Amino acid sequence: MKDRAVLKALSVWKSYGGVLVLRDISLSVGEGEIVEVKGRSGVGKTTLLRILGLLEEPDRGDVWVLGRRASSMSMEERAEMRLRHIGVDLQPVTLIPTLTVLENIELPMALAGIGRGERRRRALELLEYFNLGSLASRKPGTLSMGERRRISIIRALANNPEVLLVDEPTANLDEDNAALVVELLREACRDREISVVATTVEELGIPGSITYRLEKGALIPVNH
Ligand SMILES: Nc1ncnc2c1ncn2[C@@H]1O[C@H](COP(=O)(O)OP(=O)(O)OP(=O)(O)O)[C@@H](O)[C@H]1O
Ligand SMILES: [Mg+2]
Known part of the structure; x- marks a missing residue:
């Protein structure tokens, strides 16, 4: 498996209780x-x-992350992949309510063993990069839904992953907030060279994106 794919799924099947999903x-x-x-x-x-993010195993088939086969990784190796290489942002947003925005973003860095001063500096830099520095000392409960979602995505970017998996990033957001989230994803992709897989109900319309439709368990190319 020596191509330039950052993330790859090969013939993945999944069912729950006899109901075929993928x-x-x-x-x-x-x-x-x-x-x-x-x-x-x-x-x-x-x-x-969840399967691409190594949070769940397929019944058949396999996932490859950075050229490494998920089924051959130990639990620890998978956790390490999720911590450092795959940023996952699922719904609902799970920011920790007792921590500030800055501390929430620092958390994955702390888990990765980055020292206090360094992680504070990097978390602030990330927030400022996405023009959200003014939220640093706020608690998640005081943020709008759109702000929460953006902070949650930024937290998934904390350890500079190669790939970001984001589940319905614009769900429950009005047009303006949805546009801000899309802009954040574009910037992450363009400036930080991060690959993104985003699920949506309504197309996000990110310029240059590759779109698939998931229907009856199959993934159908839409614009390519
Ligand atoms: N752990 C589970 N146990 C049993 N069934 C499950 C489980 N996880 C998902 N399913 C079922 O698999 C199907 C796909 O669920 P999934 O959450 O992936 O859909 P989705 O496309 O994300 O939907 P939504 O847009 O509502 O979030 C659903 O029928 C769901 O009930
Ligand atoms: Mg879902």
């Missing part, structure tokens, strides 16, 4: 690519993201 899904995400997976509620979008 049927022979293959997907390859290249460096700096934005992939949108569009599909109706209950079609398996979150399931696919």
Whole structure:
């Protein structure tokens, strides 16, 4: 498996209690690519993201992250992959309410063993990069839904992952907030060279993105 795919799924199958959710899904995400997976509620979008993010194992098939096969990794290796290489942002947003925005973003860095001063500096830098420095000392409960979502995505970027998996990033947001989230994803991709897989119900319309439709367990290319 020596191509430039950052993340790859090969013939992934998944069912729950005899109900087939994913049927022979293959997907390859290249460096700096934005992939949108569009599909109706209950079609398996979150399931696919959880499998790509090594949070769940497929029944058949395999996932490759940075050229490494998920099924050959130990639990610890998978956790390490999630901490350092795959940023996952699922719904609902799970910011820790007792910590400030800055401390929430520092948390994955702390888990990765980055010292106090260094992680504070990097968390602030990230916030300022996305023009959210003014929220640093706020608690999540005081943020708007759109702000929460953006902070949650930034937290997933804390350890500079190669790939970001984000589940319905614009769900429950008005047009303006949705546009801000899309802009954040674009910037992450363009400036930080992060690959993104985003699920959506309505197309995000990120320029240059590669879109698939998930339907009846199959992944169908839309614009390519
Ligand atoms: N742990 C589980 N146990 C049993 N069934 C599950 C489990 N996880 C998901 N499912 C089922 O698999 C199907 C796909 O669920 P999934 O959450 O992936 O859909 P989705 O596309 O993300 O939907 P939504 O847009 O509503 O978030 C659903 O029918 C769901 O009930
Ligand atoms: Mg879902």
